[in-house]
Amino acid sequence: MLEVREAHDDISLNVLRNASVVGMTTAGVASNQMLVRALDPRIVVVEEAAEVLEAQVLASLAPNTQHLILIGDHEQLRPKSESYELTAEAGLGYNLDISMFERLVRVGDYPVQTLATQRRMRPEISKLIRTTIYPSLEDHISTQKYPEVMGMQQPLFFWNHNYMESGSDSETRSKYNCEEAVMAAKLAKYLVQQGYRSGEVTILTPYLGQLNQLRREVSKFSVCKLDDRAKDQLDALQDGDTGRSLAAEPEAQLHWRQHSTTTALSGAVKFATIDNFQGEESTIIILSLVRHNTHGTIGFLRAKNRINVLLSRAKHGMYILGNAAMLRQGHNAKAKTWPQVLNILEEDDCLGNEVRLVCQNHPNTITPISTAADFDLLACEGGCSRQCDQRLPCGHACQRACHVDDLEHQTDTCREPCPRLHDPCQHACPKLCFEKCGECNFIVPGPFKLPCGHSLTHIPCSSSQDLSSVKCKETVDVTLERCKHTVPCPCHKVQDLKDDPGKCTETCGALLDCGHTCMSACGVCHNQGQNNRTGGAETSPAHPTCQKRCDRQLFCGHTCDKPCHGKGSGSCQLPCGAPCDKMPCNERCKKLLKCGHRCPVVCGEPCPGREFCIVCGKSDKMVMDLIMCEEKPLTSCTDEELLEDPLVVLPCKHVLVLSSVDGILELDSFYYSITSASGTKTWTMPAPLQGEHQPGKSCPQCRTPIYGLFRYGRSLKKRAIDMAQRTFLQDSEGRLRKAEEVLSTAEAALIEWNGQALMAAAKVEAGCIGSLAREKSAYRTLELPDVDHLCAHIRDVQLHALDNAAQLCDKAILLASKFGSGSGAMWPQSTLEEAKALLEQLPHYKARLEEPSTKRELQQIRSALFAADPLLAYNGHAYTCPNGHTYFIGDCGGAVQASHCPECGSAIGGSHHRLAAGNRSTDF
Numbered sequence: 001m002l003e004v005r006e007a008h009d010d011i012s013l014n015v016l017r018n019a020s021v022v023g024m025t026t027a028g029v030a031s032n033q034m035l036v037r038a039l040d041p042r043i044v045v046v047e048e049a050a051e052v053l054e055a056q057v058l059a060s061l062a063p064n065t066q067h068l069i070l071i072g073d074h075e076q077l078r079p080k081s082e083s084y085e086l087t088a089e090a091g092l093g094y095n096l097d098i099s100m101f102e103r104l105v106r107v108g109d110y111p112v113q114t115l116a117t118q119r120r121m122r123p124e125i126s127k128l129i130r131t132t133i134y135p136s137l138e139d140h141i142s143t144q145k146y147p148e149v150m151g152m153q154q155p156l157f158f159w160n161h162n163y164m165e166s167g168s169d170s171e172t173r174s175k176y177n178c179e180e181a182v183m184a185a186k187l188a189k190y191l192v193q194q195g196y197r198s199g200e201v202t203i204l205t206p207y208l209g210q211l212n213q214l215r216r217e218v219s220k221f222s223v224c225k226l227d228d229r230a231k232d233q234l235d236a237l238q239d240g241d242t243g244r245s246l247a248a249e250p251e252a253q254l255h256w257r258q259h260s261t262t263t264a265l266s267g268a269v270k271f272a273t274i275d276n277f278q279g280e281e282s283t284i285i286i287l288s289l290v291r292h293n294t295h296g297t298i299g300f301l302r303a304k305n306r307i308n309v310l311l312s313r314a315k316h317g318m319y320i321l322g323n324a325a326m327l328r329q330g331h332n333a334k335a336k337t338w339p340q341v342l343n344i345l346e347e348d349d350c351l352g353n354e355v356r357l358v359c360q361n362h363p364n365t366i367t368p369i370s371t372a373a374d375f376d377l378l379a380c381e382g383g384c385s386r387q388c389d390q391r392l393p394c395g396h397a398c399q400r401a402c403h404v405d406d407l408e409h410q411t412d413t414c415r416e417p418c419p420r421l422h423d424p425c426q427h428a429c430p431k432l433c434f435e436k437c438g439e440c441n442f443i444v445p446g447p448f449k450l451p452c453g454h455s456l457t458h459i460p461c462s463s464s465q466d467l468s469s470v471k472c473k474e475t476v477d478v479t480l481e482r483c484k485h486t487v488p489c490p491c492h493k494v495q496d497l498k499d500d501p502g503k504c505t506e507t508c509g510a511l512l513d514c515g516h517t518c519m520s521a522c523g524v525c526h527n528q529g530q531n532n533r534t535g536g537a538e539t540s541p542a543h544p545t546c547q548k549r550c551d552r553q554l555f556c557g558h559t560c561d562k563p564c565h566g567k568g569s570g571s572c573q574l575p576c577g578a579p580c581d582k583m584p585c586n587e588r589c590k591k592l593l594k595c596g597h598r599c600p601v602v603c604g605e606p607c608p609g610r611e612f613c614i615v616c617g618k619s620d621k622m623v624m625d626l627i628m629c630e631e632k633p634l635t636s637c638t639d640e641e642l643l644e645d646p647l648v649v650l651p652c653k654h655v656l657v658l659s660s661v662d663g664i665l666e667l668d669s670f671y672y673s674i675t676s677a678s679g680t681k682t683w684t685m686p687a688p689l690q691g692e693h694q695p696g697k698s699c700p701q702c703r704t705p706i707y708g709l710f711r712y713g714r715s716l717k718k719r720a721i722d723m724a725q726r727t728f729l730q731d732s733e734g735r736l737r738k739a740e741e742v743l744s745t746a747e748a749a750l751i752e753w754n755g756q757a758l759m760a761a762a763k764v765e766a767g768c769i770g771s772l773a774r775e776k777s778a779y780r781t782l783e784l785p786d787v788d789h790l791c792a793h794i795r796d797v798q799l800h801a802l803d804n805a806a807q808l809c810d811k812a813i814l815l816a817s818k819f820g821s822g823s824g825a826m827w828p829q830s831t832l833e834e835a836k837a838l839l840e841q842l843p844h845y846k847a848r849l850e851e852p853s854t855k856r857e858l859q860q861i862r863s864a865l866f867a868a869d870p871l872l873a874y875n876g877h878a879y880t881c882p883n884g885h886t887y888f889i890g891d892c893g894g895a896v897q898a899s900h901c902p903e904c905g906s907a908i909g910g911s912h913h914r915l916a917a918g919n920r921s922t923d924f
């Protein structure tokens with residue numbers, strides 16, 4: 001690396017030695033020490049030497065340097081030191097930021113020349129630093145001749161405000177002041193509107209945070225202004241000898257029209273922090289001081305050196321935005337620069353809450369602006385709040401507010417209705433004033449007779465003036481000479497169509513080889529034929545690939561939904577997918593390849609690419625002959641050989657002679673053939689397909705399966721079907737096995753579930769007997785006639801439940817005997833025992849239920865009835881109907897009323913204490 005560096009240095013040195021003056025940054029000097037020493041300058045001049053560390057100045061000196069000139073100002077910013085402890089202000093004696101320049105000036109023993117005359121600032125501005133820092137500073141006479149600041153009443157003003165700063169309380173963090181940024185941006189926009197060029201207005205701020213705010217605010221605005229070169233030219237015109245008004249010059253007007261553009265304000269205004277602007281200047285400076293807080297500190301803004309820099313950058317005008325009280329308060333006892341500056345400004349009436357604008361169009365109009373919003377209200381177009389009183393070149397009144405740009409109104413787009421009339425028709429122009437009138441589009445009714453013979457009504461006026469230019473859209477039928485199609489066509493395109501029959505849009509309709517009809521436009525087919533033409537002769541149409549679906553029936557009965565894949569010559573009549581019945585041809589293909597040589601493959605197969613040409617194909621392509629057990633280069637094949645045994649290109653792109661592939665795919669077992677005396681074989685008819693499975697075939701070289709060859713459609717499809725059948729059978733067997741497994745698992749689960757479910761059901765049924773018996777106690781609340789009925793019903797339910805339980809237990813015992821029980825078996829022993837026990841108990845239950853109402857039961861019912869109606873115990877009598885159903889008669893117990901038995905409907909009760917026939921008293 002070092003050697004490379006030295007080589008570079010040598011080259012640089014040779015170049016630099018030929019230069020009279022070499023300029024470098026101090027950082028560049030430090031990193032190119034070898035080069036500097038080799039260059040060995042006699043005189044070294046250091047610009048802004050007061051802002052450079054002493055070490056950096058020393059590094060720029062060479063062994064033979066005889067003269068060191070330091071140019072700078074030690075009253076401005078010192079070199080930057082990252083560590084406060086090392087600075088002179090810290091008072092620890094390191095004084096790293098004292099430059100060699102400052103040190104030598106303060107020592108006093110060295111020759112020092114101070115430039116006493118300044119040529120930058122106008123006197124009102126230089127007064128601020130003369131009074132505070134440079135008492136002997138003089139202003140050059142030229143600074144007194146500076147023009148007034150355009151649009152401003154004063155060239156210097158401190159615009160006082162009360163907006164508070166933002167940002168962290170810590171002084172190490174950057175500060176910003178949003179409202180002040182808006183004020184600065186709007187003031188900058190106003191000044192640019194007055195006609196200042198790009199870069200003539202600069203906004204300075206001490207803080208990076210505020211710099212971002214300013215950028216953001218300024219980026220919101222755009223201004224209409226001349227580009228700078230155009231402005232130079234205009235200025236030159238103004239300074240010319242004619243003395244005539246600029247506005248009257250047509251050249252000036254043209255300049256406005258051509259060079260005034262709406263540009264982003266951010267492109268016209270410069271921004272910088274004060275520390276980065278030392279050594280630079282600007283025509284107009286806007287200072288955004290930011291600081292205004294409740295704790296009364298202004299941070300590094302109080303440094304005199306920094307104040308010096310920020311107040312001494314402006315040439316023609318300077319506008320300071322800040323809070324004056326804060327600057328006075330924030331200063332300490334030693335440094336009183338701000339109070340002094342503010343006092344001067346106050347004395348000169350350059351400090352206040354309102355900055356005053358002067359309208360360039362109405363010089364007597366002074367507009368005081370106290371907030372940023374006032375610019376929009378009172379000087380939105382850079383003038384004043386009046387309406388522009390000028391007339392536009394078109395004669396309409398200008399609709400803008402008083403503006404200072406484009407005073408001749410050359411760029412205005414007047415939006416009044418156009419007052420002009422079209423010539424010669426004198427129809428009124430319907431557009432806006434600023435738009436070009438163009439042709440008259442007024443619709444005239446007609447009718448008009450066109451040169452083609454058709455007539456038209458309601459056409460634009462301009463068309464009616466030149467009927468030959470009207471495009472007749474009437475549809476006419478044109479018969480084309482070449483294809484004989486008659487196609488509809490707009491009248492004005494007839495000649496076009498006749499000249500170019502390739503534009504025929506009629507459907508071609510030709511029958512394609514695949515058997516489908518060509519649906520392309522006739523013109524397309526003819527054009528393709530034309531493009532393929534090799535000589536000058538007329539060509540037949542060439543049809544694009546058929547876009548239809550195959551739609552032939554598959555051998556399974558479904559329809560082939562692939563895009564048409566053609567049938568080729570000697571088409572197969574069978575459904576797609578079925579073993580083909582077309583006869584194979586043994587001839588060599590007669591078509592030509594793209595290279596112009598004859599196709600080498602057998603007839604009926606698609607022609608391969610030119611790399612398979614036996615004349616100009618790839619020399620490394622080989623042809624295999626399995627019968628002769630040989631392999632030779634494709635290009636060594638002769639036409640005679642191929643006439644006898646043409647080639648076949650397999651899907652894997654290996655090439656074999658026809659006889660070999662016929663052998664691989666066993667064509668002899670798929671077709672009958674006869675062989676002539678000369679040994680020529682001819683296929684006569686398809687042979688019946690064999691029943692046994694015929695496996696798929698593959699390339700003898702790479703084992704890639706052979707498929708898709710038309711010639712072998714019978715063999716390949718039969719094999720494909722065999723394969724599919726085999727796969728289906730294998731697949732089905734697997735699925736069947738799986739289904740059996742699932743079934744047996746399910747059966748086992750069912751048995752387990754059945755065992756538990758059966759016993760649960762049996763227990764419920766048996767439990768039903770008990771629960772019904774318990775319910776009888778509730779019968780006390782029932783009406784008397786219902787009791788018998790319910791008792792009978794309960795008995796039926798109980799019997800039915802017992803029957804069910806018995807059946808379920810039987811089933812449980814049967815299953816257990818079928819699938820086994822005990823430990824390890826799916827049927828638990830406990831369930832089986834439960835079933836047996838329950839079954840044993842059931843006859844006992846049943847015997848009890850089948851007894852007629854026992855005495856105990858009757859007594860229970862009776863006590864229930866009497867509990868419901870105590871009078872029955874003394875007065876009531878029980879009777880039975882002719883069918884034996886019990887009923888009760890209250891009160892005296894005698895029959896006084898006829899009724900019907902609720903069980904069987906027979907007559908019960910009676911009259912005059914005599915029972916109806918068949919009724920009997922009972923001892924209930």
Ligand SMILES: Nc1ncnc2c1ncn2[C@@H]1O[C@H](COP(=O)(O)OP(=O)(O)OP(=O)(O)O)[C@@H](O)[C@H]1O
Binds near residue numbers: 118119280281312
């Ligand atoms: N001899 C001169 N004739 C005309 N104009 C001059 C002359 N010397 C300086 N000026 C002008 O005075 C202005 C300030 O000059 P210059 O920037 O060199 O000063 P400076 O001392 O480097 O200022 P600072 O250090 O404050 O940035 C510039 O606009 C410059 O064009």
